[in-house]
Amino acid sequence: MSTHHDSCRRSLTLPVLGLGAVIFVISIIGFLGALKSNSILLWIYLVMLCIILVAILVFTVLAFIITNNGSGHSVPGLRYKEYQLQDYSSWFLKQLNNTKNWNRLKSCLVKTDDCNNLPRKYKTIKQYKSAKLTAIEAGCCRPPSVCGYPAVNASYYDLSFHPISSNKDCKLYKNSRATKCYNCDSCKAGVAQYMKTEWRVVAIFNVILFVVLSMIYFVGCCARRSAARSHSKA
Numbered sequence: 001m002s003t004h005h006d007s008c009r010r011s012l013t014l015p016v017l018g019l020g021a022v023i024f025v026i027s028i029i030g031f032l033g034a035l036k037s038n039s040i041l042l043w044i045y046l047v048m049l050c051i052i053l054v055a056i057l058v059f060t061v062l063a064f065i066i067t068n069n070g071s072g073h074s075v076p077g078l079r080y081k082e083y084q085l086q087d088y089s090s091w092f093l094k095q096l097n098n099t100k101n102w103n104r105l106k107s108c109l110v111k112t113d114d115c116n117n118l119p120r121k122y123k124t125i126k127q128y129k130s131a132k133l134t135a136i137e138a139g140c141c142r143p144p145s146v147c148g149y150p151a152v153n154a155s156y157y158d159l160s161f162h163p164i165s166s167n168k169d170c171k172l173y174k175n176s177r178a179t180k181c182y183n184c185d186s187c188k189a190g191v192a193q194y195m196k197t198e199w200r201v202v203a204i205f206n207v208i209l210f211v212v213l214s215m216i217y218f219v220g221c222c223a224r225r226s227a228a229r230s231h232s233k234a
Contacts, residue, residue: 083189115141118154139190143173
Protein backbone atom coordinates (compact mmCIF):
# COMPACT_ATOMS: atom_id res chain seq x y z
CA MET A 1 0.00 0.00 0.00
CA SER A 2 2.80 2.42 0.85
CA THR A 3 4.18 2.15 -2.69
CA HIS A 4 1.31 4.28 -4.06
CA HIS A 5 2.29 7.81 -5.03
CA ASP A 6 -0.88 9.54 -3.82
CA SER A 7 -1.49 10.39 -0.17
CA CYS A 8 -5.07 9.06 -0.26
CA ARG A 9 -4.09 5.47 -0.89
CA ARG A 10 -0.94 5.72 1.23
CA SER A 11 -3.20 6.74 4.15
CA LEU A 12 -4.57 3.16 4.10
CA THR A 13 -1.28 2.13 5.71
CA LEU A 14 -2.06 4.10 8.90
CA PRO A 15 -4.40 1.46 10.45
CA VAL A 16 -1.82 -1.25 9.72
CA LEU A 17 0.97 0.82 11.27
CA GLY A 18 -1.27 1.59 14.24
CA LEU A 19 -1.96 -2.11 14.78
CA GLY A 20 1.77 -2.81 14.58
CA ALA A 21 2.50 -0.14 17.20
CA VAL A 22 -0.14 -1.56 19.57
CA ILE A 23 1.23 -5.11 19.17
CA PHE A 24 4.76 -3.77 19.80
CA VAL A 25 3.69 -2.12 23.08
CA ILE A 26 1.85 -5.27 24.17
CA SER A 27 4.94 -7.35 23.33
CA ILE A 28 7.11 -5.09 25.51
CA ILE A 29 4.69 -5.63 28.43
CA GLY A 30 4.82 -9.40 27.87
CA PHE A 31 8.62 -9.37 27.61
CA LEU A 32 8.98 -7.44 30.88
CA GLY A 33 6.47 -9.73 32.57
CA ALA A 34 8.36 -12.85 31.47
CA LEU A 35 11.78 -11.33 32.31
CA LYS A 36 10.75 -10.35 35.84
CA SER A 37 8.32 -13.28 36.32
CA ASN A 38 5.65 -10.69 37.06
CA SER A 39 2.24 -12.37 36.87
CA ILE A 40 0.35 -9.03 36.83
CA LEU A 41 2.20 -7.83 33.70
CA LEU A 42 1.68 -11.24 32.10
CA TRP A 43 -2.06 -11.09 32.84
CA ILE A 44 -2.25 -7.62 31.29
CA TYR A 45 -0.27 -8.90 28.28
CA LEU A 46 -2.51 -11.94 27.78
CA VAL A 47 -5.78 -10.00 28.14
CA MET A 48 -4.67 -7.29 25.70
CA LEU A 49 -3.33 -9.86 23.22
CA CYS A 50 -6.60 -11.79 23.47
CA ILE A 51 -8.53 -8.62 22.59
CA ILE A 52 -6.24 -8.04 19.59
CA LEU A 53 -6.76 -11.64 18.42
CA VAL A 54 -10.54 -11.35 18.65
CA ALA A 55 -10.48 -8.01 16.80
CA ILE A 56 -8.28 -9.42 14.01
CA LEU A 57 -10.52 -12.48 13.71
CA VAL A 58 -13.72 -10.40 13.50
CA PHE A 59 -12.22 -7.96 10.99
CA THR A 60 -10.86 -10.79 8.82
CA VAL A 61 -14.18 -12.64 8.72
CA LEU A 62 -16.05 -9.42 7.88
CA ALA A 63 -13.48 -8.55 5.20
CA PHE A 64 -13.94 -11.91 3.48
CA ILE A 65 -17.75 -11.60 3.68
CA ILE A 66 -17.80 -8.02 2.35
CA THR A 67 -15.39 -8.78 -0.51
CA ASN A 68 -17.07 -12.03 -1.50
CA ASN A 69 -19.34 -10.40 -4.11
CA GLY A 70 -18.40 -8.51 -7.24
CA SER A 71 -16.44 -9.45 -10.32
CA GLY A 72 -15.73 -7.89 -13.66
CA HIS A 73 -17.62 -8.42 -16.90
CA SER A 74 -15.69 -9.25 -20.04
CA VAL A 75 -16.27 -6.98 -23.04
CA PRO A 76 -15.69 -8.33 -26.58
CA GLY A 77 -12.57 -6.84 -28.13
CA LEU A 78 -11.13 -5.57 -24.83
CA ARG A 79 -8.44 -7.16 -22.67
CA TYR A 80 -9.76 -5.64 -19.46
CA LYS A 81 -13.05 -6.03 -17.62
CA GLU A 82 -15.76 -3.52 -16.81
CA TYR A 83 -17.42 -3.42 -13.41
CA GLN A 84 -21.00 -2.79 -12.30
CA LEU A 85 -21.79 -1.28 -8.91
CA GLN A 86 -24.81 -3.48 -8.18
CA ASP A 87 -22.57 -6.57 -8.21
CA TYR A 88 -20.90 -5.58 -4.93
CA SER A 89 -21.99 -6.03 -1.33
CA SER A 90 -24.53 -3.74 0.30
CA TRP A 91 -21.78 -2.36 2.55
CA PHE A 92 -19.80 -1.15 -0.48
CA LEU A 93 -22.97 0.31 -2.01
CA LYS A 94 -23.78 2.22 1.18
CA GLN A 95 -20.25 3.62 1.54
CA LEU A 96 -19.80 4.60 -2.12
CA ASN A 97 -23.29 6.07 -2.54
CA ASN A 98 -22.76 8.27 0.50
CA THR A 99 -22.23 11.76 -0.96
CA LYS A 100 -19.66 12.84 1.64
CA ASN A 101 -17.61 9.65 1.25
CA TRP A 102 -17.70 9.77 -2.54
CA ASN A 103 -16.73 13.46 -2.75
CA ARG A 104 -13.66 12.71 -0.64
CA LEU A 105 -12.76 9.69 -2.77
CA LYS A 106 -13.44 11.61 -5.97
CA SER A 107 -11.08 14.42 -4.93
CA CYS A 108 -8.40 11.76 -4.44
CA LEU A 109 -9.07 10.28 -7.88
CA VAL A 110 -8.81 13.68 -9.54
CA LYS A 111 -5.44 14.29 -7.85
CA THR A 112 -3.99 10.95 -8.93
CA ASP A 113 -2.41 10.30 -12.30
CA ASP A 114 -4.50 7.22 -13.10
CA CYS A 115 -6.38 8.97 -15.91
CA ASN A 116 -3.83 11.66 -16.77
CA ASN A 117 -1.11 9.08 -17.45
CA LEU A 118 -3.13 7.11 -20.03
CA PRO A 119 -2.08 9.25 -23.04
CA ARG A 120 1.57 8.88 -22.02
CA LYS A 121 1.26 5.12 -21.51
CA TYR A 122 -0.69 4.48 -24.72
CA LYS A 123 0.42 6.83 -27.47
CA THR A 124 -1.69 5.28 -30.24
CA ILE A 125 -5.34 4.28 -30.32
CA LYS A 126 -4.28 0.71 -31.18
CA GLN A 127 -2.15 0.48 -28.04
CA TYR A 128 -4.99 1.89 -25.98
CA LYS A 129 -7.58 -0.56 -27.28
CA SER A 130 -5.27 -3.52 -26.63
CA ALA A 131 -4.28 -2.28 -23.13
CA LYS A 132 -5.14 -4.09 -19.93
CA LEU A 133 -6.55 -1.25 -17.84
CA THR A 134 -6.93 -1.37 -14.08
CA ALA A 135 -10.37 -1.35 -12.47
CA ILE A 136 -10.11 2.39 -11.69
CA GLU A 137 -8.80 3.24 -15.18
CA ALA A 138 -11.58 1.22 -16.81
CA GLY A 139 -14.32 2.67 -14.63
CA CYS A 140 -13.27 6.27 -14.03
CA CYS A 141 -11.20 7.34 -17.05
CA ARG A 142 -13.52 6.33 -19.88
CA PRO A 143 -17.23 5.95 -20.61
CA PRO A 144 -18.73 2.43 -20.43
CA SER A 145 -18.44 0.46 -23.68
CA VAL A 146 -22.23 0.29 -23.98
CA CYS A 147 -22.27 4.05 -24.70
CA GLY A 148 -20.62 3.45 -28.05
CA TYR A 149 -18.53 6.65 -28.03
CA PRO A 150 -15.55 6.25 -30.40
CA ALA A 151 -12.17 6.84 -28.78
CA VAL A 152 -10.04 9.52 -30.43
CA ASN A 153 -7.10 8.79 -28.13
CA ALA A 154 -6.51 7.42 -24.63
CA SER A 155 -8.04 10.46 -22.93
CA TYR A 156 -10.53 11.81 -25.42
CA TYR A 157 -13.83 10.41 -26.77
CA ASP A 158 -16.01 11.80 -29.52
CA LEU A 159 -19.13 12.78 -27.57
CA SER A 160 -20.93 14.13 -30.66
CA PHE A 161 -22.21 10.60 -31.26
CA HIS A 162 -25.57 9.85 -29.70
CA PRO A 163 -25.10 7.16 -27.03
CA ILE A 164 -26.54 3.81 -28.04
CA SER A 165 -27.42 2.97 -24.42
CA SER A 166 -29.72 4.53 -21.82
CA ASN A 167 -27.01 4.01 -19.17
CA LYS A 168 -26.88 7.27 -17.17
CA ASP A 169 -23.06 7.09 -17.10
CA CYS A 170 -23.06 7.92 -20.84
CA LYS A 171 -24.36 11.42 -20.11
CA LEU A 172 -22.18 11.89 -17.04
CA TYR A 173 -18.89 11.28 -18.85
CA LYS A 174 -16.94 14.37 -19.96
CA ASN A 175 -13.49 14.65 -21.54
CA SER A 176 -12.45 17.23 -18.93
CA ARG A 177 -9.64 16.05 -16.64
CA ALA A 178 -11.59 17.20 -13.60
CA THR A 179 -14.77 15.36 -14.63
CA LYS A 180 -14.07 12.25 -16.74
CA CYS A 181 -16.41 9.57 -15.38
CA TYR A 182 -15.79 10.39 -11.71
CA ASN A 183 -19.53 10.81 -11.11
CA CYS A 184 -20.38 7.52 -12.81
CA ASP A 185 -21.52 4.31 -11.17
CA SER A 186 -18.86 2.56 -13.26
CA CYS A 187 -16.21 4.62 -11.42
CA LYS A 188 -17.67 3.67 -8.05
CA ALA A 189 -17.61 0.04 -9.19
CA GLY A 190 -13.95 0.40 -10.18
CA VAL A 191 -13.14 1.80 -6.74
CA ALA A 192 -15.11 -1.04 -5.13
CA GLN A 193 -13.05 -3.57 -7.09
CA TYR A 194 -9.83 -1.82 -6.06
CA MET A 195 -10.92 -1.83 -2.40
CA LYS A 196 -11.94 -5.48 -2.68
CA THR A 197 -8.47 -6.42 -3.95
CA GLU A 198 -6.70 -4.39 -1.24
CA TRP A 199 -8.93 -5.75 1.51
CA ARG A 200 -8.29 -9.31 0.38
CA VAL A 201 -4.54 -8.69 0.70
CA VAL A 202 -5.03 -7.25 4.20
CA ALA A 203 -7.33 -10.17 5.15
CA ILE A 204 -4.74 -12.74 4.05
CA PHE A 205 -2.07 -10.83 5.99
CA ASN A 206 -4.39 -10.89 9.03
CA VAL A 207 -4.81 -14.66 8.78
CA ILE A 208 -1.03 -15.08 8.94
CA LEU A 209 -0.81 -12.51 11.75
CA PHE A 210 -3.58 -14.31 13.67
CA VAL A 211 -1.71 -17.64 13.48
CA VAL A 212 1.58 -16.06 14.62
CA LEU A 213 -0.05 -14.15 17.49
CA SER A 214 -1.95 -17.27 18.57
CA MET A 215 1.37 -19.10 18.91
CA ILE A 216 2.79 -16.16 20.87
CA TYR A 217 -0.34 -16.17 23.06
CA PHE A 218 0.23 -19.86 23.82
CA VAL A 219 3.85 -19.13 24.80
CA GLY A 220 2.58 -16.27 26.99
CA CYS A 221 0.19 -18.63 28.78
CA CYS A 222 3.07 -21.00 29.47
CA ALA A 223 5.16 -18.10 30.83
CA ARG A 224 2.30 -17.03 33.12
CA ARG A 225 1.93 -20.55 34.52
CA SER A 226 5.70 -20.69 35.08
CA ALA A 227 5.61 -17.33 36.89
CA ALA A 228 2.66 -18.47 39.01
CA ARG A 229 4.52 -21.65 40.02
CA SER A 230 7.67 -19.73 40.93
CA HIS A 231 5.64 -17.36 43.11
CA SER A 232 3.87 -20.26 44.88
CA LYS A 233 7.21 -21.93 45.64
CA ALA A 234 8.57 -18.68 46.98
